[in-house]
Amino acid sequence: xxxxxxxxxxxxxxxxxxxxxxxxxxxxxxxxxxxxxxxxxxxxxxxxxxxxxxxxxxxxxxxxxxxxxxxxxxxxxxxxxxxxxxxxxxxxxxxxxxxxxxxxxxxxxxxxxxxxxxxxxxxxxxxxxxxxxxxxxxxxxxxxxxxxxxxxxxxxxxxxxxxxxxxxxxxxxxxxxxxxxxxxxxxxxxxxxxxxxxxxxxxxxxxxxxxxxxxxxxxxxxxxxxxxxxxxxxxxxxxxxxxxxxxxxxxxxxxxxxxxxxxxxxxxxxxxxxxxxxxxxxxxxxxxxxxxxxxxxxxxxxxxxxxxxxxxxxxxxxxxxxxxxxxxxxxxxxxxxxxxxxxxxxxxxxxxxxxxxxxxxxxxxxxxxxxxxxxxxxxxx
Numbered sequence: 001x002x003x004x005x006x007x008x009x010x011x012x013x014x015x016x017x018x019x020x021x022x023x024x025x026x027x028x029x030x031x032x033x034x035x036x037x038x039x040x041x042x043x044x045x046x047x048x049x050x051x052x053x054x055x056x057x058x059x060x061x062x063x064x065x066x067x068x069x070x071x072x073x074x075x076x077x078x079x080x081x082x083x084x085x086x087x088x089x090x091x092x093x094x095x096x097x098x099x100x101x102x103x104x105x106x107x108x109x110x111x112x113x114x115x116x117x118x119x120x121x122x123x124x125x126x127x128x129x130x131x132x133x134x135x136x137x138x139x140x141x142x143x144x145x146x147x148x149x150x151x152x153x154x155x156x157x158x159x160x161x162x163x164x165x166x167x168x169x170x171x172x173x174x175x176x177x178x179x180x181x182x183x184x185x186x187x188x189x190x191x192x193x194x195x196x197x198x199x200x201x202x203x204x205x206x207x208x209x210x211x212x213x214x215x216x217x218x219x220x221x222x223x224x225x226x227x228x229x230x231x232x233x234x235x236x237x238x239x240x241x242x243x244x245x246x247x248x249x250x251x252x253x254x255x256x257x258x259x260x261x262x263x264x265x266x267x268x269x270x271x272x273x274x275x276x277x278x279x280x281x282x283x284x285x286x287x288x289x290x291x292x293x294x295x296x297x298x299x300x301x302x303x304x305x306x307x308x309x310x311x312x313x314x315x316x317x318x319x320x321x322x323x324x325x326x327x328x329x330x331x332x333x334x335x336x337x338x339x340x341x342x343x344x345x346x347x348x349x350x351x352x353x354x355x356x357x358x359x360x361x362x363x364x365x366x367x368x369x370x371x372x373x374x375x376x377x378x379x380x381x
Contacts, residue, residue, distance in 0.1 A: 004348035007036025010121045011093040021351035028132045031231030035249045039080035048078040051255035071217040073324045084117040085127035092118040099129035102166040107294040133230040143238045153317040162297040165285045167254040171223040181290035187212035199306040206266045217255045224253040248333035275314040
């Protein structure tokens with residue numbers, strides 16, 4: 001098979017057919033293609049967003065300085081080969097597949113990962129499960145900002161949080177179950193007596209849950225593993241025109257991505273916020289695993305609702321994402337728009353099925369008219 005999209009010759013989708021370029025498949029495939037191209041063609045590393053600790057100094061009520069550690073993130077240039085655990089030239093990509101390594105952490109059935117990277121197309125031995133996000137920069141709210149202050153939006157569904165729970169359990173490993181239990185119990189007293197599904201009760205304890213998650217991050221720094229591949233594409237402001245610096249890819253570790261939720265407010269208005277509710281799903285699931293050896297995410301996701309729809313775990317934009325992603329690569333992505341033909345051939349472009357929107361159609365017609373007028377002027381001159 002000769003793939004129409006770079007670097008995905010070996011996959012469970014046939015990327016030489018039109019049906020593999022529908023919206024849902026393409027938005028997962030294109031970020032992988034960017035990472036493959038950066039690694040194989042450009043010989044460039046991937047920006048890995050990793051969890052780390054920072055020292056905070058504050059004065060107590062008596063004026064004495066107190067030092068303590070708080071989670072934060074840092075960037076590390078990491079080879080794509082090290083991230084996926086195999087040679088990118090030989091890797092096989094199983095889209096929407098269960099990662100076999102997660103099965104031992106539950107009595108049930110793990111959810112599918114966006115993609116499971118396998119060693120090669122022959123053995124298909126699983127090496128790395130990944131969640132995939134494709135985000136545009138800038139957002140409508142940040143388009144008027146200076147380039148360095150323009151941001152993206154990352155939306156998370158419950159399926160991503162289940163993957164996050166499994167990834168953290170896998171990072172800690174079976175030998176880390178006791179450490180996980182001790183970490184949670186250090187911050188939450190008698191969690192088995194908690195009324196987890198009652199919002200009024202949990203509002204009094206939600207900060208304990210948040211601190212427990214921070215403890216999981218701080219105690220797991222040496223264990224964190226790559227989980228979320230985030231590809232960015234830049235436009236010229238809000239115009240549907242690609243920026244000269246168009247594409248790049250970042251990979252978050254599980255404990256780095258978790259900080260999008262711990263950074264957020266626990267109470268919004270008079271209710272527990274979506275990100276804080278997500279932390280309840282996560283802590284209860286990890287607590288089950290640490291005590292009983294089995295993650296039961298689906299049950300906690302359905303029981304802990306607090307009167308709000310459970311189809312969204314959180315949405316992060318502005319400074320919330322910029323805090324962790326800001327870098328030269330985010331401001332000026334390394335792949336230019338001129339390299340599109342190297343990523344997608346003409347057949348791939350023709351097979352894409354963008355959503356039909358009136359505002360997009362009107363903008364396209366205006367751009368087409370301006371291009372024709374410009375060409376006519378050049379011809380006359």
